[in-house]
Amino acid sequence: xxxxxxxxxxxxxxxxxxxxxxxxxxxxxxxxxxxxxxxxxxxxxxxxxxxxxxxxxxxxxxxxxxxxxxxxxxxxxxxxxxxxxxxxxxxxxxxxxxxxxxxxxxxxxxxxxxxxxxxxxxxxxxxxxxxxxxxxxxxxxxxxxxxxxxxxxxxxxxxxxxxxxxxxxxxxxxxxxxxxxxxxxxxxxxxxxxxxxxxxxxxxxxxxxxxxxxxxxxxxxxxxxxxxxxxxxxxxxxxxxxxxxxxxxxxxxxxxxxxxxxxxxxxxxxxxxxxxxxxxxxxxxxxxxxxxxxxxxxxxxxxxxxxxxxxxxxxxxxxxxxxxxxxxxxxxxxxxxxxxxxxxxxxxxxxxxxxxxxxxxxxxxxxxxxxxxxxxxxxxxxxxxxxxxxxxxxxxxxxxxxxxxxxxxxxxxxxxxxxxxxxxxxxxxxxxxxxxxxxxxxxxxxxxxxxxxxxxxxxxxxxxxxxxxxxxxxxxxxxxxx
Numbered sequence: 001x002x003x004x005x006x007x008x009x010x011x012x013x014x015x016x017x018x019x020x021x022x023x024x025x026x027x028x029x030x031x032x033x034x035x036x037x038x039x040x041x042x043x044x045x046x047x048x049x050x051x052x053x054x055x056x057x058x059x060x061x062x063x064x065x066x067x068x069x070x071x072x073x074x075x076x077x078x079x080x081x082x083x084x085x086x087x088x089x090x091x092x093x094x095x096x097x098x099x100x101x102x103x104x105x106x107x108x109x110x111x112x113x114x115x116x117x118x119x120x121x122x123x124x125x126x127x128x129x130x131x132x133x134x135x136x137x138x139x140x141x142x143x144x145x146x147x148x149x150x151x152x153x154x155x156x157x158x159x160x161x162x163x164x165x166x167x168x169x170x171x172x173x174x175x176x177x178x179x180x181x182x183x184x185x186x187x188x189x190x191x192x193x194x195x196x197x198x199x200x201x202x203x204x205x206x207x208x209x210x211x212x213x214x215x216x217x218x219x220x221x222x223x224x225x226x227x228x229x230x231x232x233x234x235x236x237x238x239x240x241x242x243x244x245x246x247x248x249x250x251x252x253x254x255x256x257x258x259x260x261x262x263x264x265x266x267x268x269x270x271x272x273x274x275x276x277x278x279x280x281x282x283x284x285x286x287x288x289x290x291x292x293x294x295x296x297x298x299x300x301x302x303x304x305x306x307x308x309x310x311x312x313x314x315x316x317x318x319x320x321x322x323x324x325x326x327x328x329x330x331x332x333x334x335x336x337x338x339x340x341x342x343x344x345x346x347x348x349x350x351x352x353x354x355x356x357x358x359x360x361x362x363x364x365x366x367x368x369x370x371x372x373x374x375x376x377x378x379x380x381x382x383x384x385x386x387x388x389x390x391x392x393x394x395x396x397x398x399x400x401x402x403x404x405x406x407x408x409x410x411x412x413x414x415x416x417x418x419x420x421x422x423x424x425x426x427x428x429x430x431x432x433x434x435x436x437x438x439x440x441x442x443x444x445x446x447x448x449x450x451x452x453x454x455x456x457x458x459x460x461x462x463x464x465x466x467x468x469x470x471x472x473x474x475x476x477x478x479x480x481x482x
Contacts, residue, residue: 001214010079021217024071050103051129057389084120093179094245101238103130117171173224181209201226211261212250314342321413321456333397335360378422392425439469
């Protein structure tokens with residue numbers, strides 16, 4: 001039997017057999033491997049072609065050797081592997097990922113088991129469909145890849161502690177993050193390090209990779225990739241991808257605003273990596289920490305909070321004092337109460353931290369239902385000219401923060417922080433039925449000292465002055481000056 005073989009795309013070939021055109025997919029199995037006998041001798045499993053909501057079987061018909069590796073062949077269709085499509089910047093890659101998400105949803109609806117996400121087991125068809133290879137072929141492809149290929153095609157997209165059906169949202173988020181930012185959310189040449197990063201949730205937010213990326217896009221990706229809010233159902237992700245494709249994922253920025261956001265992102269990214277390195281050091285020295293913990297339990301005289309604080313590095317660990325102050329205030333805008341807590345000691349700023357914590361809980365409850373935060377970053381709102389927002393959304397946070405250094409005793413650092421603070425005016429809601437926006441001009445005085453690990457912490461925040469801001473008057477001033 002003569003076979004006419006033609007390469008149609010990387011990993012895909014077309015062949016003629018008995019005047020019938022067939023599609024061959026590279027399995028990576030060497031032509032002399034015993035795995036081929038096992039695969040060929042077993043019961044043939046079925047792949048699936050999904051076009052819209054229609055699902056039809058794709059049944060392999062045999063195996064053929066080409067250029068030293070075995071290809072499985074079946075009914076002909078034209079397309080390219082997802083792996084290649086992800087790197088094709090000339091394509092509408094969000095639309096391609098949306099297709100993959102819809103295909104997964106259609107298979108899930110028909111109770112087809114989900115396999116681990118792998119970019120060489122999905123073929124994007126030229127007619128708009130998606131070919132998902134049979135599970136046994138998928139397994140062979142995974143088994144016969146080298147270490148580098150496993151990281152590139154599989155480990156970057158899968159949480160090591162989740163089952164495949166629980167991992168769909170993570171996989172789609174990781175792929176979308178790469179398409180949008182040009183970088184993978186979790187990446188390393190070492191598989192153990194890669195898994196450690198995923199488990200620790202150490203990922204740079206997309207809007208810190210590129211400050212023009214819309215915050216709501218970044219927040220959805222971040223919630224899935226860090227596990228704070230997982231959405232495994234593929235149809236939800238298909239809707240996200242469609243919205244981002246139609247509305248765009250970026251916003252225009254002035255050069256001044258871009259410079260400011262890029263500097264903030266640089267500092268935040270350095271802090272994220274510093275925290276990870278310290279946590280990873282603790283993990284790798286886990287036996288020593290466990291011994292200390294056992295001794296503490298036996299002694300029974302050290303409160304659990306001290307153990308926790310002694311073993312866990314804070315989000316502001318290693319930062320210079322001025323950056324600790326900056327991290328405290330900018331964390332208000334993102335409802336990051338944990339960073340605020342890490343930046344303080346002796347109940348400094350306790351009332352504000354409690355407020356942010358309560359709003360964080362309420363907002364996450366809302367997001368779980370509506371998939372949208374009730375708050376807008378106050379600095380972004382201010383930079384956009386303080387537009388009128390929908391009734392269900394309000395600006396929140398600190399704006400135009402200025403930090404001035406003051407004279408301080410030896411071993412301490414004192415600062416004065418000047419800023420606008422914007423928040424919902426719930427008192428107006430009691431009379432008008434609509435939540436208003438309130439603003440105040442604030443001056444705080446802060447005192448910092450180092451702890452036993454030489455990390456700077458805010459131990460006192462004193463309110464020096466506080467004046468209300470007339471929103472309408474401020475808008476008029478901006479309009480006149482523009």
